[in-house]
């Protein structure tokens with residue numbers, strides 16, 4: 001079964017990684033980088049659709 005989820009895509013300028021956060025995750029203001037656990041380097045680079053399945 002294929003599931004599609006709307007996500008925000010973030011890029012950490014420090015770690016040079018991108019990661020996606022589900023838009024259903026309500027408080028987008030507390031997003032932190034999964035690598036360095038900081039938020040000051042994050043840049044919102046857009047929206048996308050994540051396909052799982």
Ligand SMILES: [Zn+2]
Nearest residue numbers: 012015033036
């Ligand atoms: Zn980082």
